[in-house]
Amino acid sequence: MALPVYATPLERLWHHAYRVICVAIFVFLIVPILVVIPLSFNAEPYFTFTPEMLSLDPAGYSLRWYDELLTLGMTTPEGVRDGAWWEQVWAEATWVKAAKNSIIIGFWATILATVLGTLAALGLSRPEMPYRRLIMAILISPMIVPIIIIATGLFFFYSNPCAPLALFGLDLQCGRLTSTYLGVIMAHATLGIPFVIITVTATLSGFDQSLIRASASLGASPRTTFFKVILPLILPGVVSGALFAFVTSFDEVVAVLFIAGPDQQTIPRQMWNGIREAISPAILAVATILVIISIALLTTVELLRRRSERLRGVSPG
């Protein structure tokens, strides 16, 4: 954005002030995220930069908080770090368990949300779809309705999942979904669905529907058409929708607080405990790892988006 030659001195001044304001806003956006990275290497149990850290003295830095991520919750954290020790880490360490739970729940929630969401997006983008607007509004609403309301609803619902059948005259008792993996996975899939719908329908808006007819006229079954024609073209949208769904699940804490049991502790749940109770720099070590993961995910999504736009003939932007 170059300044026009006819700009008055006041406009020149404003132009530079504007640049400074923009830089300040970018600093506001990004510094709070990056500040945790150096602090996670703090040798002291503080949340601030110690004088040693500021003078770049190596003694001021350490990996002790990353080490704590492995040892917290172990019965015998001391000892030789051999195969047996690492096995113990894998089986007992609190944060490792939380990471395993987060990945298991996130993986299945993503699969569920992506498969169902992609199918629905295919239906929703057909011009013949009846009640399109209403159904779209319902499917997007998990993103809009406050999470506390969803969590409260699930809390009651999961304690007796067959209760709504009473409306149809069936009085059944069918166990509980609270404190189960299935319950958390279903809740997280619901929360991830809007993101899949939004990204896949956006990709499909540039999809040439006549390709489906072309494929059918050449003798392909609907199944072949889907896997050979539609899916390769919408794959970038599906993958970024899936990544959104995974991140939603990976970051979700309120539903977990309400419906998960002690066996389903996830990383955000563990961080929540850490922030609420004893806030130790170990949290910052986790935060650093998560920031690095989100940078990786962001890069993936950006690359996918550009590939998708190239495929659709839109100039990258």
Add this chain to the structure above:
Amino acid sequence: MPADPFVTAPPALLTTSDGRPLKAALAQAQGRARRRAFLLVAPLLAFVIFTFVLPIAQMLQRSVYHDGFSANAPAVRAWFAATVPGTPPDETAFAALAQDFRQMKADKTAGLAGTRVNYTLPESRSLFTATARKADDLAPPYRDAFLAISAKWASPAVWQAMRSAASPYTSDFYLIATDFERADDGTPRRVQENQRIYVYLFVKTFVLSGVITLLCLLLAFPVAHLLATLPMARANLLMILVLLPFWTSLLVRTSSWIVMLQGQGVVNDLLVATGVVDDQNRLEMMYNQLGTIIVMTHILLPFMILPLYSVMKVIPPSYARAARSLGATSWTTFRRIYLPQTLPGIGAGAILVFILAVGYYITPALVGGADGQLISNLIDFHMDKSNWSLAAALSAMLLAGVLVIYWLYDRLVGIDNLKFG
């Protein structure tokens, strides 16, 4: 007889090759296409109804339904049904109550019934549990027996509260959630000034969300404009700075703000080191309303920048140049030419940020302290205390507010236009 040349034969019905009328065949084909499209959506729709719509509907039902008293006190319920409101309790009423209390003691449900009455009249729960403990000693004349346990049993307020609890369906929880109570004769009236908390918190939630939306708009506008006008390569680079917060975990961002804002935090240290603030008077930027505002503005800012950016990107720069060439100053050009063209983006971003802010829970709970809490935190508080019906009533009111804004968003922007990145 020769055909009359002036009467044409009725046009033959257009048919398909197998002889069906074309109209019917088309309708059938379209119906089939509609059913196919719907079948693709059906599994997801069923899933969302099962895990989202039904649970919320079932929870909201609790806001008008509480059978804690009515299910456990059938005899008194029958007496209430037989008499008009305001009837003073006679000996038959006390006899019915005694019968119910004996049953409640046997079933250990006096606490449950008392809890329901307690919503309309505080301290009723202890009255119920205390009476249930002595239920076996109740003997005629029942009125005197009850009064011997507690003089409160003669109070019309207690009987009015029980009368309103005798029906499982009730509007009491909405009354409480809007700071009303029932007077002795059952008519609603506002609670005393110092006890009005719910309406205040609703207003505060909406006002704070408005402030956060405005701050987001003020911060997002210059950034979105810069991104929209810079050359593509540099804009893409800067876009990463907007998208990284968007992709970073909420808890990570909240904990980094704790690091930044706390008493011994980075911002205070910086201010002390530069001499702006005295070491003894470090700023309190956290665990109060200010903390909630700062952190939520940061978290919701990308939701404002992205829709603004997508609108600004397609505004042709030639309009502004035309205005300048016609003699408008840069301020006039901005106000009369550029700003009106960004309104769709401002609307989309503002509604999205507002709707997300109104229901926020995590950030206020972690950095809000006492006065930075929003309505979601109050719902959580009542869930914690097992005041489920009251939590449901508050949820219903919050949900109604959110759905109105959502409907507005759909009307003004269209849900189809929601995009990320």
